[in-house]
Amino acid sequence: MTEAKKSVAEEFTLPSSVVGQADLSRLIREAENLEGELEAQRVRGQAVQPKLSQVMTDLLEVNNITEIEGKTLTTVRDHLRQLKEHLPVVHFTFAAEVEPEELQKLVAWLRKEVHPFALVSVGVQPALIGGVYMRTPNHVYDFSLRALLDGKRDIISKDLEKLGVAP
Amino acid sequence: MTIWWLIFTVASLAACFVGFVWMAVSLHKLHGGSAVPEHTKNYNELAEEEMGHLFNKAFREELRNHGRLKFEKIIEDNAMFLQQDLRLTTAQLNDYMKKQVVTKLDGEFTAYTRAIHDIQELAKQSLQQVVGDVQQQRAAFAKVMEDDVAKRKAAMLQEFEAHMGEIVEHYLMQSLGEQFDLKAQLPGIMKRLEASKADMKKDMEL
Numbered sequence: 001m002t003e004a005k006k007s008v009a010e011e012f013t014l015p016s017s018v019v020g021q022a023d024l025s026r027l028i029r030e031a032e033n034l035e036g037e038l039e040a041q042r043v044r045g046q047a048v049q050p051k052l053s054q055v056m057t058d059l060l061e062v063n064n065i066t067e068i069e070g071k072t073l074t075t076v077r078d079h080l081r082q083l084k085e086h087l088p089v090v091h092f093t094f095a096a097e098v099e100p101e102e103l104q105k106l107v108a109w110l111r112k113e114v115h116p117f118a119l120v121s122v123g124v125q126p127a128l129i130g131g132v133y134m135r136t137p138n139h140v141y142d143f144s145l146r147a148l149l150d151g152k153r154d155i156i157s158k159d160l161e162k163l164g165v166a167p
Numbered sequence: 168m169t170i171w172w173l174i175f176t177v178a179s180l181a182a183c184f185v186g187f188v189w190m191a192v193s194l195h196k197l198h199g200g201s202a203v204p205e206h207t208k209n210y211n212e213l214a215e216e217e218m219g220h221l222f223n224k225a226f227r228e229e230l231r232n233h234g235r236l237k238f239e240k241i242i243e244d245n246a247m248f249l250q251q252d253l254r255l256t257t258a259q260l261n262d263y264m265k266k267q268v269v270t271k272l273d274g275e276f277t278a279y280t281r282a283i284h285d286i287q288e289l290a291k292q293s294l295q296q297v298v299g300d301v302q303q304q305r306a307a308f309a310k311v312m313e314d315d316v317a318k319r320k321a322a323m324l325q326e327f328e329a330h331m332g333e334i335v336e337h338y339l340m341q342s343l344g345e346q347f348d349l350k351a352q353l354p355g356i357m358k359r360l361e362a363s364k365a366d367m368k369k370d371m372e373l
Contacts, residue, residue: 088371098349109357113364115371129339132356136370143359149335156331160324 012079013116015058016108020121023055024084030056031077038070088115093123093133095144172255179248186241190234197222 018024030053037050050068052060065072090110092098103122110118125133130145222230327334360367 090367090371094349096349102349102353105353106356106360109360113361114367118371127336129336130352131359132352134360136367138370139366141359141363141367143356145339146336149339153331157328 012083013062014083014111015055015062016104016111017055017058018119019103019107020119021084021089024080024119026053027056027059028077028080028084031073031080034068035070035073035077038068038073042070083117087117087119088137089119089121090114091121091123091135093125093128093135093144095124095126095128095130097124098122172252176248176252179245183241183245190238 018027034050034052034056041048041050052068059076060066060068063076065076092106103120107118107120110120128144128146129149131143131148133144133147134141
């Protein structure tokens with residue numbers, strides 16, 4: 001991890017509700033919008049608390065940011081942009097649609113045990129039958145039921161040989 | 168016919184012949200058929216005259232009757248012998264015929280039996296050959312069937328083995344489908360992720 005990334009990591013934490021790059025992009029867009037809104041309120045002389053999304057609320061909460069200011073939002077936006085460019089992405093492919101709760105559990109585990117800022121992208125491939133097919137930046141981990149069955153195919157062959165029907 | 172019967176028959180016939188000759192000579196002498204010398208002519212004439220007295224018609228008739236009876240007796244005896252001989256010959260001929268017929272029939276029966284036996288042997292050989300051919304064909308057919316069955320079985324197994332993964336996958340997908348909840352799988356997935364955690368960490372720090 002480079003020094004710049006380390007400093008960002010030290011200063012910033014991602015909540016488990018921020019799963020992938022799409023969430024980061026949404027947060028960056030939201031931060032920009034909030035900046036614009038706060039600037040507009042400042043120009044108009046208004047002081048209305050802007051409405052935040054749940055993800056943004058979680059982000060601010062885990063980073064102990066209580067006061068929403070333009071400068072703070074700019075810092076958050078810059079940090080998010082840096083994270084989006086440099087954070088590793090792990091692709092998970094499941095056999096069926098995954099519930100957000102399960103996904104968040106996976107993300108939490110991943111950030112706790114493997115990488116604190118790992119992003120996750122999710123895909124669906126019914127041919128996997130079950131389990132998960134995972135791709136890190138440099139490796140592929142096939143924990144699917146299909147791979148398990150492929151690996152155990154020799155059991156059927158051996159059973160057939162025992163029965164005396166194998167060629 | 169035995170030789171003794173043959174000799175007896177020939178002897179009988181010879182006796183008859185001698186009897187005839189004797190009678191002919193006797194009659195010839197009685198009739199004076201031979202040439203008489205001159206000096207005995209007178210005696211002869213005298214004898215003839217006396218003969219006329221001695222051998223008169225009645226005496227000659229008596230002699231003729233006597234000869235006829237003798238001849239008839241001889242003829243009857245010979246006829247009897249001839250009849251016996253004929254009976255004997257007939258009986259022997261019958262025996263001979265029987266023997267010949269029996270011999271011939273035996274030969275024919277033997278030939279017939281041999282022919283029947285030969286035909287039986289031929290039929291037996293033919294049947295054995297047919298049975299052998301049938302068994303050979305049956306064995307060849309069985310071998311072809313076994314080979315075919317083995318080929319089909321091998322092909323089916325090869326096909327099954329080649330597509331076993333797809334079949335099992337399809338079966339599981341169709342059977343489990345959406346029912347195979349990810350929530351239920353999550354502990355297993357986490358367990359496998361834990362096992363690969365070190366590799367993942369190393370990979371993502373690069």
